[in-house]
Amino acid sequence: MNIMVIGSGGREHALVWKLAQSPLAEKIFAVPGNPGMAELATCVEGLDVKDHAAVIDFARRNSIGLVVIGPEAPLVEGLSDDLIAANIKVFGPSAAAAQLEGSKIFAKQLMKKYGIPTAKYEIFSDADSARSYVEAEGAPIVIKADGLAAGKGVIVAQTVEEALSAIDEIMTQKSFGAAGNRIVVEEFMDGEEASLLAFTDGRTVLPMIPSQDHKRVDDNDQGLNTGGMGSYAPAPIVDQSVLEKAIEKILKPTVAAMSKEGKIYRGCLYAGLMIVDGEPKVVEFNARFGDPETQSVLPLLKSDLVELMSACADGTLDQQSIEWSDESAVCVVLTSGGYPKSYRKGFEIDGITKAKALGALIFHAGTVERKGTLLTSGGRVLGVVTLDKNLRAAVEKVYKAVGVIGFEGMHFRKDIAARALSKSEA
């Protein structure tokens, strides 16, 4: 089967890498892809994924049997719906189902209606009422723009002043445009976060191995929020009891609720969890794989990803089982100096071959090839991933591999998985 993967980041490189291992995969096309994916797939430049007719035309001309959509924007824009209407199989939810990520208000109302555990909240469409509510509730408190805001629409305010200025920024100054027409003001949850992703065809739910992302740019969770500085799996904070609760009280009821609402959810359902006193609650849903969680989760998947994704699309996931390695995986993201603020790019990247020789998988995120030389071209440049018998061994191995890679201004966190390690020794 020929497969087309939409996207250009580390998550999509990991998807292509895993899909390519399937005996069912023939030719893989990555749109637009990146130099890492180019080793496994044909990268297609100049195909605008917003032009659904062009994507359909490309898929038909290349006998694509499965389209895998990586990022949220094309999902929310209905690429999946248009492909299905054209009789092309797709992994990724419809626009209506992707509202679970595309509208925080939709997600919160669904959870309230179906009793799915999440933080208490109120919705506001005018700034004055939002301000009065915040003043009455006090801080800490969380302000969220309703729509997609490239991961920047959430402000965890430690003081009332901070919350008020977030309301002003989102609702009055419209920093995120129409995404901020309405906001959610939410109770602050104090706990530990984890990510639980699952395959679903709208009926059956097959959870993946729990993982944890590191969102702040510097060690000890200091500095600005980023797209993700590293991840590891499995995350011991999600022990058997938390996992069972998350499956039975969150994943399964959410998928059932979506079907009941006539918005059948097929694809990867990502639940961002806050674990408070052993109870998982939903922080957010995403309608796609996480980045960089995918880079540490998929290397542990022993089952065939093409089969699983096809079954999600076909509604036959009940006939699949899923098998995981009992190893641990760690992903360290190497970024350009200055990220997530402004940074320079175009620097030569050294040491990838050496890192691979040390047993690392290298997933490209922001790289470009010029005249045979690999250069930095984005904020998050590479994800370095290693697997080993346990988390400690995987962490040691990953930092050895990171140590042989270099480019001007390179930054990375030195404490990926450190909290899980100190806990397991406590």
Ligand code: AMP
């Ligand atoms: P989101 O985009 O909804 O995942 O929010 C981004 C980050 O904000 C999350 O990963 C959490 O760290 C934090 N966050 C969001 N909602 C809450 C909440 N209710 N309580 C505490 N932290 C939160």
Ligand code: GLY
């Ligand atoms: N790692 C967080 C996300 O993909 O949204």
